[in-house]
Amino acid sequence: GLEHAKKCVTEMVIWPLLRPDIFRGCRSPGRGLLLFGPP
Secondary structure, eight states, X not given: OOHHHHHXXXXXXXXXXXXXXXXXXXXXXXXXXXXXXXX
């Protein structure tokens, strides 16, 4: 159910915090994550 959402949050938030040297330039993480559907 929520595994995909957890994976997306991990990729966008946790990994760049742990390894900022990798996530620079073209590999920068996304700017936002839509957690719920449109209003």
